[in-house]
Structure formats: structure tokens, C-alpha cells
Amino acid sequence: MKASEVGYAKPASLPEVFALLEKNEDARLLAGGQSLIAGLNMRLSNPTLLIDINGIAGLNTITESGGTIRIGALTRHLDLGASPLIAAKLPLIAKAVPHIAHMAIRNRGTIGGSLALSDPATELPACCLALNATMTAASSKGERKIPVKTFFKGLFETDLKQNEVLTAIEIPLPAAGSLSGFSELVRRHGDYAIVGLAAQGVRKGSSWSQLNLSYFGVGDHPVLAANASEALLADKSMADAQAVLASDLSPSEDAENSAATKLHFARVLLGRVVASMS
Numbered sequence: 119m120k121a122s123e124v125g126y127a128k129p130a131s132l133p134e135v136f137a138l139l140e141k142n143e144d145a146r147l148l149a150g151g152q153s154l155i156a157g158l159n160m161r162l163s164n165p166t167l168l169i170d171i172n173g174i175a176g177l178n179t180i181t182e183s184g185g186t187i188r189i190g191a192l193t194r195h196l197d198l199g200a201s202p203l204i205a206a207k208l209p210l211i212a213k214a215v216p217h218i219a220h221m222a223i224r225n226r227g228t229i230g231g232s233l234a235l236s237d238p239a240t241e242l243p244a245c246c247l248a249l250n251a252t253m254t255a256a257s258s259k260g261e262r263k264i265p266v267k268t269f270f271k272g273l274f275e276t277d278l279k280q281n282e283v284l285t286a287i288e289i290p291l292p293a294a295g296s297l298s299g300f301s302e303l304v305r306r307h308g309d310y311a312i313v314g315l316a317a318q319g320v321r322k323g324s325s326w327s328q329l330n331l332s333y334f335g336v337g338d339h340p341v342l343a344a345n346a347s348e349a350l351l352a353d354k355s356m357a358d359a360q361a362v363l364a365s366d367l368s369p370s371e372d373a374e375n376s377a378a379t380k381l382h383f384a385r386v387l388l389g390r391v392v393a394s395m396s
């Protein structure tokens with residue numbers, strides 16, 4: 119199937135984007151197009167106007183300043199994965215990027231598109247949750263900062279308003295000695311995850327002093343497994359932490375896996391990911 123007829127505009131500045139969004143309530147922003155165009159071709163949505171934001175300068179840079187890494191929303195997955203700054207300072211993201219789809223999709227897809235789409239089976243939303251990111255949303259009224267914990271609202275739903283553009287993602291530098299771990303279970307490499315885990319923490323000797331366990335594929339948005347973290351922070355065994363995961367996660371069954379199987383996968387990932395963080 120092909121998309122139905124749709125208008126196209128490629129503004130050169132954010133104020134032009136804001137004006138177009140305000141005039142066209144059902145317009146959609148076009149970033150990498152890797153999800154949006156597929157959805158249009160399947161007639162999942164039928165906007166009258168696509169606003170291509172690829173002509174706007176300054177939205178694709180990665181910079182460090184004042185203890186924060188700022189990632190422009192138009193940064194493509196491939197550039198994120200190739201960035202020496204990301205590899206050195208946010209290795210969790212560097213570990214996650216190769217799991218995003220395939221090279222051709224990573225070549226066009228953007229971090230902003232991934233976060234704005236909020237597909238619950240995807241890697242970057244979970245990494246941003248583990249890393250306590252803050253989103254910058256801009257509109258004609260100015261900028262708004264949205265903490266990651268309130269950004270993801272549900273299945274394909276975020277706190278972004280119709281007239282807002284996600285312009286950047288700010289991530290505080292992890293504490294010195296911080297460790298990261300990432301793994302996901304998929305049928306084939308590059309598929310959307312069945313269950314995945316992005317983790318960031320600080321270990322003092324054999325004990326954890328900080329640990330964020332951010333799961334994806336087990337809910338309608340990424341979820342922090344607070345009780346399993348608490349168990350590990352209290353020096354309980356991995357088996358104890360795996361047992362309490364049932365109180366953190368309530369996965370739904372999908373076409374291939376029951377909820378119980380997904381919970382089992384989440385437990386397996388907890389053991390694997392935490393063991394890898396050394």
C-alpha cells in the first residue's frame with residue numbers, strides 16, 4: 119500500500135516549524151522517517167502536512183557542558199553510535215545503538231524520532247530512563263524541560279504537545295566509576311526486542327550504591343524495576359532480586375510469548391546484565 123496524498127514543507131528554522139504546527143493541527147514532524155513513512159504507507163495515520171525538520175541547523179550536535187551531555191534530537195542512530203563522546207561518557211547508549219534495527223534504518227533514524235514515537239520495545243527510551251535524561255521541548259511559547267520519568271505516558275504516547283518539537287536530550291554525566299550494562303532478547307539481531315534491559319549503576323566494592331534497571335518490552339513504556347534495584351542495593355542475592363521483579367513488571371502476552379515467559383526473560387536478563395557490569 120502507498121501513503122495517501124500529503125503536503126510537504128521543509129522549513130529552515132524552528133520559528134517556521136512552530137508557525138506551521140500552529141496552522142496545521144494534524145501536521146506531523148518528519149525526522150528520519152523510518153517509522154512515520156512506514157506508518158503512512160500502511161495508512162495508520164493520514165496527516166495533511168509533513169514538516170521536514172532535517173533542514174534546521176544545530177539540531178544534530180552532541181556536546182558536553184557543565185556536567186551534562188546534550189544530544190540534539192536530529193542526531194542519527196549511526197552518529198550516536200560513532201560518537202567518541204558518547205562512547206567515553208555514556209557507554210550505555212553506545213552499547214544499545216547496534217541493537218537498533220539494521221544499518222539502513224540507523225543511518226536515517228534519529229534519537230528524537232525514537233523518543234517522540236515512544237515505541238515500548240525500543241532501546242533509546244529505556245537508556246534515557248536509566249540515565250535520568252531530561253527532554254527539551256520547544257514551541258512558539260519557549261522551551262520546556264521534561265524529566266524522563268514524566269515524558270513517557272503510554273503506548274506511543276509522550277508528554278509532548280502537538281505544537282512542540284523535541285529539540286534535545288540532556289543527560290547528566292554518570293558518577294565517576296559508574297557502570298553500564300545492556301542486553302535484549304530478540305528472535306533475530308535487529309528485530310524489536312521481546313524484552314530488554316538497560317542498566318546504569320555505581321558499585322562500591324562488592325555492593326551497589328546506585329542502580330537503575332530500565333526494562334523495555336514489558337509494558338507500554340520503559341519501566342524502572344525499583345524493587346529489584348532495592349534488593350541489590352541491600353546486598354540481597356540475585357535470586358532474591360529476580361524474585362521481586364514480579365512486583366516491578368507486569369508484561370502483557372504477545373503473539374509468541376506469554377506474560378510468564380516474558381517475566382522469565384526479564385529475570386534472565388537481570389542476571390546477565392548485572393553480571394556484565396564490572
Ligand SMILES: Cc1cc2nc3c(=O)[nH]c(=O)nc-3n(C[C@H](O)[C@H](O)[C@H](O)COP(=O)(O)OP(=O)(O)OC[C@H]3O[C@@H](n4cnc5c(N)ncnc54)[C@H](O)[C@@H]3O)c2cc1C
Nearest residue numbers: 147149150151152153154219227228230231232234240284
Ligand atoms: C523495519 C524496522 C525496524 C526497526 N527496528 C527498530 C528497533 O529495533 N529499535 C528501535 O529503536 N527502532 C527501530 N525502528 C525504528 C527506527 O529506530 C526509527 O528511526 C525511530 O523509531 C524513529 O525515528 P525517526 O527519526 O525515523 O522518526 P520519524 O519516523 O521521522 O518520526 C517518528 C515520530 O516521531 C515524531 N517526531 C520525530 N522527530 C520529532 C521531534 N524532534 N520532535 C517531536 N516529534 C518528533 C514524528 O512526527 C513521528 O510521529 C525500526 C524501524 C523499521 C522500519
